[in-house]
Amino acid sequence: MDAHLPSALHDAMSTRLGDGWLTGEACRPFGGDDSRRWAMPAAVALPRTQDDVVAVVRACRSHRVPIIARGAGTGTTGAAVPTQGGVVVSFARMDRVVDIRAADRCVVVQPGVLNGELQLALAPHGLFWPPDPSSADACSVGGNLATNAGGPRAVKYGTARDNVLGLVAVTGAGDLIRCGGAYTKDATGYDLTHLIVGSEGTLAIIVEATLKLAPRPRAQAGLRVLYRDAATAAAAVSRIMARPATPAMLEFMDRSAIALIRHNGSDVPEAGAMLLVEADGDEDTLPYALQALADAAEGDGMMALDVAADGSARDRLWAARRALSPALRTIRPGKINEDVVVPVSRIPDLVAAMEALSVDAALPIVVFGHAGNGNLHVNIMYDDGDADETARAQAALPKVFARVLALDGTLSGEHGIGLSKRDYMADAFSAATLDAMHAVKVALDPDGILNPGKVLPPREAL
Template identity: 80%
Template sequence: MDTMLPTALHDELSTLLGDGWLTDEAARRRHGEDDSRRWALPDAVAQPRTREDVVAIVRACRAHRVPIVARGAGTGTTGAAVPTQGGVVVSFARMNRIVEVRAADRCAVVEPGVLNGELQQALMPHGLFWPPDPSSAEVCSIGGNLATNAGGPRAVKYGTARDNVLGLVAVTGAGELIRCGGPYTKDSTGYDLTHLLVGSEGTLALIVEATLKLSPRPIAQAGLRAFYRDAGSAAAAVSRLMNQPATPAMLEFMDRRSLALLRHNGSDVPEAGAMLLVEAEGSHDTLPDVLAALGAAAEGEGLLSLDVAVDGAARDRLWAARRALSPALRTIAPGKINEDVVVPVSRIPDLVAGVEALADEFDLTIVAFGHAGNGNLHVNLMYHPDDAAQTARAHAALPRLFALVLSLDGTLSGEHGIGLSKRDFMADAFDAATLDAMRAVKAAFDPDGILNPGKVLPPPTA
């Protein structure tokens, strides 16, 4: 037994899970990291196949006061799935069944290990889709999407994971199986535990089944690409676009540094202060009117040029620049602090101006782009990890970025979650009474504090 766990716990879970109980160092290392580039060795990895397995795992770990960290596909960027206090990582890779697609009710019942991309493929014959579309959609799990309240470009119209889940089955830190919500879209019955658990990053309960709200696939789509003199002009256009009766399906923003990076890497984008990418949806009859209204809203002070693409190949070319941007960041520097901050749409110009001032003050390249319709921008602080001074400047700029966002009535995260990377900034975002209320909720669901300890909530001050 290559583990520090109590022998009784090891024997119980080894008997329960068989080859789904892993204690070798290679498996532990593989399950001890996520896309944050943080890692820590768990004492063991549990791979349950059923909800009953999960109940037994939690009850056994609770009896021995052993921490539990739930894990999806490991694509998170905040360290939420890193077992910093050891214990047992519960991997949901084997709980990967699409239990039922209820097309007539526009919902699907799935286990947490189902991959987002696999679900989308299964829904295509039904003419339906699940709206959350993070950049890792092909390889991330539904459980992880729910744990972090994942979003993506389509969130501007369809909302985040929290807006697209109807019900959950979950196991609390006390080892109790609870059910909340169900295959219906209206519910005024008791407390809304479904939406409380979504976004809680495995700190309140382990989700073992989800009933997801589905949407019909659009019949016709078209794209717009608009270049502006500066971020202020682009942000003003965002407000106009969001005031249209037909909400854009996607509305993405790129700052001038994003555009310069794309040009450096061969993309056909002109020099401009900012760019908006807009996706329109409708029927074959209504799409022309929607497109015309969005095009008119995009026009205004500071507009330099506007491109329209209706057919699929042309739309793909418009969106190629957005898809190429994240990989292109690595050509600037191998180190990246990627924060998914949110401000009111009207404050986007102030955020971009503040980011540019930070870049100058700390002598860093900072690139901002993202989901403008929600005011959710990805601010990327680029640095060379082998340059100690530059690394120090990047990490010194981070609290200043968060202070800027909060001063603009914003919030720390729109879709990545808090995890470890933003935990200690929660005290800046919330007052003591609010944090105490959150801790009380945590204690109610997880009385012994074994679920993902040390994440999301900062330690209480003495």
């Protein structure tokens, strides 16, 4: 047992949870996430019921011990890392699809179910849950909700926050609260549901969610469109988004991303920018939707447009996008990947600013991502074995955020804040706005035991 854990807490939890209470070396796998950060938990709880979670929170509160809710550990910001010790609550044993309500287009789930498993369970009903982070096969729905995860489909279907109807959660006061339900319209009291989504386990711990579902489209088709430069591609994004039929995906790659996949053998021609556009719908209407998107994609600066109407052509088209992450590793082993957001009309300014920053820092910076939402992934590439490159990469990061905020953008569109962006929050928000967020934190977690040190900068730093 960890020396930092009060023995009364240990005894009570050990009795209640049995083999669902881990201490010592068994806790090691529950200490890290995809941010490369890691810290040893004092203990790990594996609750089986909502009441178990209430019991853990109340016990921890009475001893002022931190609680860190954990999904599948695929987060990129350190949000699930127990940097101040305490008890990690893993939802590995609360992973059931509780109730598929096809007639109500919603599903009730426990937080530990994996996104990919949920999609498999929904498929026979002709339904899906829209959030599609690249880690979908490995990430949990609870983690998706905690970070407000997105993915390419968000341009049409929204993010996790847009696709949740209700929650059952345990506040930092140890109270089980229930908000929303199996309905899509709600003007009854305060919207705690959407407040808790994206709060990264700092306001309340989600123990059950009612998720909004979408009907599975029967057909898909795609376009690959090359442009002279980022400015003409961004103008096309605005034209495409002005159409009544929103594309199902609208992905962007900048000049350096295209050069990279070409260098790695892709058949994409040389260009200043590329859009990958996907339409979905019924077989009857898809050709029209694709034609409308193609019409909107055409304009000043367009160099080439390829249609992928069938499955194999579509696979080839998206192969270019999938090739990108592995290709990044071939230029430098180290990568700082930030999922910044700017207004769509500011995409060219962002790309130009990143090109200038790349020259300044003498490091490759590759920009690609979800253009329809203005949510671009800025990848600063560096050799993490080279102290000088590492220092230059780290020095470039605050400049990325400064440029994004100067363009009226924000720090994160789908990864969240966690630890890695926490200290930029005071640049993104006024002191009064951060004060209001702190006040909400205290309201739901009066003793500050839920995931301390994450999302909001410490009060004394303000």
